[in-house]
Amino acid sequence: MELSKVTLEIFTKLEQQWLSVSQCGATSKTRILSIDGGGTTAIVSGTVLVHLEDQIRSQTKDPHAQISDYFDIITGTGIGAILAAMITADDGFGRPLYTARDAVSFIADKNRELYKPKSVGVFRRGLGFSSRNMERLLKKVFQRKENEGKLLTLKDTCKPLLIPCFDLKTSAPFVFSRADASESESFNFELWKVCRATSSTPSLFKPFQFASLDGKTSCSAVDGGLVMNNPAAAAVTHVLHNKRDFPAVNSVEDLMVLSIGNGAPANRVRDIRECSTSTVVDIALDGVSETVDQMMGNAFSWNRTDYARIQCVFVQAYSFGEMEVLKERVLESLPFGGKRLLEETNGNRIERFVQRLVATGKSSLPPSPCKVTPLVSS
Numbered sequence: 001m002e003l004s005k006v007t008l009e010i011f012t013k014l015e016q017q018w019l020s021v022s023q024c025g026a027t028s029k030t031r032i033l034s035i036d037g038g039g040t041t042a043i044v045s046g047t048v049l050v051h052l053e054d055q056i057r058s059q060t061k062d063p064h065a066q067i068s069d070y071f072d073i074i075t076g077t078g079i080g081a082i083l084a085a086m087i088t089a090d091d092g093f094g095r096p097l098y099t100a101r102d103a104v105s106f107i108a109d110k111n112r113e114l115y116k117p118k119s120v121g122v123f124r125r126g127l128g129f130s131s132r133n134m135e136r137l138l139k140k141v142f143q144r145k146e147n148e149g150k151l152l153t154l155k156d157t158c159k160p161l162l163i164p165c166f167d168l169k170t171s172a173p174f175v176f177s178r179a180d181a182s183e184s185e186s187f188n189f190e191l192w193k194v195c196r197a198t199s200s201t202p203s204l205f206k207p208f209q210f211a212s213l214d215g216k217t218s219c220s221a222v223d224g225g226l227v228m229n230n231p232a233a234a235a236v237t238h239v240l241h242n243k244r245d246f247p248a249v250n251s252v253e254d255l256m257v258l259s260i261g262n263g264a265p266a267n268r269v270r271d272i273r274e275c276s277t278s279t280v281v282d283i284a285l286d287g288v289s290e291t292v293d294q295m296m297g298n299a300f301s302w303n304r305t306d307y308a309r310i311q312c313v314f315v316q317a318y319s320f321g322e323m324e325v326l327k328e329r330v331l332e333s334l335p336f337g338g339k340r341l342l343e344e345t346n347g348n349r350i351e352r353f354v355q356r357l358v359a360t361g362k363s364s365l366p367p368s369p370c371k372v373t374p375l376v377s378s
Contacts, residue, residue, distance in 0.1 A: 037078025197221035261311030
């Protein structure tokens with residue numbers, strides 16, 4: 001009889017806890033947006049970001065709502081980092097400098113200038129792209145015209161930003177974050193340099209040499225995609241350990257993650273003898289992304305609605321358009337290996353995820369420290 005009372009009491013408490021979580025869980029999640037690197041066109045990630053912002057505006061009935069209003073931290077690698085930085089760059093009044101459509105249009109309209117082949121001699125082109133062109137365009141994008149062309153830094157973002165690269169000087173990943181930049185000028189870098197660093201794909205760009213605002217931290221950077229092409233896991237780790245910005249996060253149960261891929265490699269390898277340097281890089285980037293997706297699927301296996309991966313794998317890059325991306329069926333990673341093809345499309349999954357985003361309400365994180373004039377080191 002006593003055992004029955006104890007059992008009843010245990011189940012009653014468990015039921016109360018479950019009800020509490022179901023009622024409050026919708027407003028207690030920290031939302032992470034992750035954008036893969038890879039490629040130079042961002043067709044998949046660009047299409048998804050525009051559809052994501054359109055859905056947010058449609059479901060909130062707010063024509064001015066933007067992605068950063070409903071995410072607490074945004075991360076990206078390579079071309080995904082350029083998009084992430086553009087939609088979080090602060091206009092000086094606490095609002096994003098660019099909408100998702102603005103950022104995607106920039107990549108599309110300026111693509112040939114961003115990735116302009118280097119000229120060698122008079123009649124032939126060399127391998128790789130011109131770093132000078134990319135740097136000029138990035139400087140122009142990450143500055144405020146009304147503030148005498150002030151170049152924006154990691155602190156000049158309306159939401160926490162996380163961008164990885166690989167530092168050849170230390171032979172280790174280097175992760176740029178607003179949190180570190182806010183702590184010290186030694187970890188504050190200009191946004192154009194951060195995007196240039198994470199985009200330095202070997203064989204396409206030379207390693208990028210640069211330093212922090214105070215000159216105390218330097219880096220010889222190559223593409224962050226070599227180690228974190230899918231930066232979702234890095235963002236989760238950052239949030240779990242950053243108690244200053246995310247004091248309420250104790251485990252993955254407190255998170256919602258939307259991870260955006262950037263399409264399948266343009267050329268799939270059928271014979272290992274055909275592998276070139278660029279093909280090996282593509283294999284590495286794709287392998288890193290898929291490994292992280294598998295890890296994230298395992299971590300969120302208890303509640304798959306809190307983790308959504310949007311990818312386009314059945315058609316090759318450069319051969320599809322916006323509607324193909326949204327109409328493609330979701331290929332979901334299963335816990336501990338394997339995948340399954342769902343009836344749900346990428347477009348459906350985005351719309352369903354936005355329903356949960358809107359239910360959680362706008363982010364209540366503290367504003368960017370960019371409005372505080374940084375101290376000039378003597």
